[in-house]
Amino acid sequence: MSEKEYTVRMVGITKSFPGVVANKNIDFDLEKSEIHGLLGENGAGKTTLMNILSGFYQPDEGEIYVEGKRVKMRSPKDALKLGIGMVYQHFTLVPEFKVVENVLLGLDVVGKKLSLNVIASLIEEQAKQLGFTVNPWSKVADLSLGEQQRVEILKVLLRGAKVIILDEPTSVLAPVEITGLFNVLKQLASQGKSVVFITHKLHEVMEICDRITVLRAGRKIGTLRRSEITSTLEIVRMMFGVEAEPAVAAEVPKILGREVLKVENLIVQSDRGVDAVKGVSFSIREGEILGLAGIDGNGQKELAEAISGIRKIKSGRIYYKGEDITGLSSAELHNRGITYITDDRVSEGLIQDFKLVENILLKDFRRKDVRRGLFIDWKKASKKAEELIKEYELAAAKPNSLVQTLSGGTQQKLLVSREISGEASLIIANQPTHGVDAKTTVYIRKKLIEKASKGSAVLLISNDLDEIFSCSNTIAVIYEGKILGILDRQSATREDVAYLMIGAKKV
Numbered sequence: 362m363s364e365k366e367y368t369v370r371m372v373g374i375t376k377s378f379p380g381v382v383a384n385k386n387i388d389f390d391l392e393k394s395e396i397h398g399l400l401g402e403n404g405a406g407k408t409t410l411m412n413i414l415s416g417f418y419q420p421d422e423g424e425i426y427v428e429g430k431r432v433k434m435r436s437p438k439d440a441l442k443l444g445i446g447m448v449y450q451h452f453t454l455v456p457e458f459k460v461v462e463n464v465l466l467g468l469d470v471v472g473k474k475l476s477l478n479v480i481a482s483l484i485e486e487q488a489k490q491l492g493f494t495v496n497p498w499s500k501v502a503d504l505s506l507g508e509q510q511r512v513e514i515l516k517v518l519l520r521g522a523k524v525i526i527l528d529e530p531t532s533v534l535a536p537v538e539i540t541g542l543f544n545v546l547k548q549l550a551s552q553g554k555s556v557v558f559i560t561h562k563l564h565e566v567m568e569i570c571d572r573i574t575v576l577r578a579g580r581k582i583g584t585l586r587r588s589e590i591t592s593t594l595e596i597v598r599m600m601f602g603v604e605a606e607p608a609v610a611a612e613v614p615k616i617l618g619r620e621v622l623k624v625e626n627l628i629v630q631s632d633r634g635v636d637a638v639k640g641v642s643f644s645i646r647e648g649e650i651l652g653l654a655g656i657d658g659n660g661q662k663e664l665a666e667a668i669s670g671i672r673k674i675k676s677g678r679i680y681y682k683g684e685d686i687t688g689l690s691s692a693e694l695h696n697r698g699i700t701y702i703t704d705d706r707v708s709e710g711l712i713q714d715f716k717l718v719e720n721i722l723l724k725d726f727r728r729k730d731v732r733r734g735l736f737i738d739w740k741k742a743s744k745k746a747e748e749l750i751k752e753y754e755l756a757a758a759k760p761n762s763l764v765q766t767l768s769g770g771t772q773q774k775l776l777v778s779r780e781i782s783g784e785a786s787l788i789i790a791n792q793p794t795h796g797v798d799a800k801t802t803v804y805i806r807k808k809l810i811e812k813a814s815k816g817s818a819v820l821l822i823s824n825d826l827d828e829i830f831s832c833s834n835t836i837a838v839i840y841e842g843k844i845l846g847i848l849d850r851q852s853a854t855r856e857d858v859a860y861l862m863i864g865a866k867k868v
Contacts, residue, residue: 374423398566401576415447416440446517456502507538618647621818627677639842652833660842669701698786
């Protein structure tokens with residue numbers, strides 16, 4: 362195709378953040394009237410690349426062409442002037458405002474006489490062209506998630522967007538709403554608009570997209586037309602780089618003891634009030650590391666929080682060493698020997714303004730070995746902190762160090778050490794090595810295996826296949842809130858797991 366036949370062309374795009382190369386020398390092009398799927402697992406660089414195209418980030422290297430002309434965008438406003446708009450995974454609407462007021466917020470109306478009635482008419486007309494209806498006077502808080510998403514699309518269209526980027530647009534939608542969204546996208550393409558559809562769900566891009574570009578670890582692996590794809594195996598291998606042979610397992614325990622955790626038909630809702638965990642059942646025994654593989658956003662966090670007592674359970678039962686613990690608080694479960702390593706050390710795991718010793722005591726300040734009567738014995742607490750600093754090799758840390766002064770890797774090791782240093786019988790580890798360097802990753806994995814070898818049961822939640830295969834005895838795969846398979850580590854292959862992670866059936 363000639364240069365002018367591309368709506369957008371990105372050439373040699375590189376973008377780095379401290380310690381991470383998010384995009385490395387990526388070429389990406391978008392044709393007129395196409396729906397282009399941008400596919401890849403978490404951390405592949407999809408959203409970063411589109412944040413660059415939408416003006417949110419500026420590339421360190423590379424060039425961008427819009428309709429054949431080289432452009433530079435320093436903000437989303439610049440991108441919108443060029444006809445490029447992005448609908449984010451987490452909506453940016455004001456819930457207490459009406460639809461028409463939310464649309465007005467995004468319009469350039471300086472010096473123009475536009476009443477709310479005029480804008481409401483524009484909304485209704487644009488929605489009609491796309492095959493749906495929306496009440497401009499409805500309060501956004503009263504709309505379903507699917508309706509809110511359509512309002513977001515209307516916002517960018519009414520600002521003149523010819524290119525619409527959707528980031529994981531189906532992650533919060535019910536099946537009937539996904540069908541409605543796909544109808545809207547097809548209508549947009551038929552009107553000459555170009556759509557970028559960011560996702561990690563293979564079946565969706567195979568249904569809706571004209572072309573598919575796959576990113577892995579910040580690099581472009583390739584672009585294929587849907588008509589050229591003869592087997593989903595081709596896309597799976599592009600996404601994960603997997604081979605059929607099992608990876609070499611670490612020395613995880615081979616002899617398992619009694620059942621520690623049993624989950625029966627668990628249903629748990631997300632913060633948005635929809636079922637995120639849908640009838641999940643499994644069990645873990647002493648000495649077992651159950652690796653729960655899945656791409657982020659498929660119910661893992663809600664499951665982990667439910668088992669650890671942080672999130673309420675809609676239905677189902679949880680048993681710990683034969684005792685029904687359904688509905689007990691996180692404090693009660695912690696006292697019984699259940700610990701939780703959250704996937705968010707900054708907002709949930711640690712208090713940045715507290716000292717290291719204070720963070721260590723967050724869950725154990727009632728223990729007699731760190732108290733003197735009614736008060737905390739800070740001398741004893743500091744001694745305990747020093748022992749953990751030494752055992753877990755917390756670099757440059759001291760008991761009175763503020764957590765915010767520690768490196769990310771040291772903070773993660775601090776979080777892990779607090780949760781597994783005691784007599785925990787069940788450890789729930791949610792993405793325990795996320796965002797840390799290779800050395801720290803190896804160290805944390807080793808510690809989890811050590812705990813299992815001493816009889817602890819471990820639920821290891823990870824989207825990293827290397828981590829799953831190197832640490833687990835058993836592998837379960839979660840997709841859209843359901844366990845699609847439970848596999849024995851010795852016979853499972855990466856290919857088996859990769860297929861299940863994107864909801865595909867092996868052919």
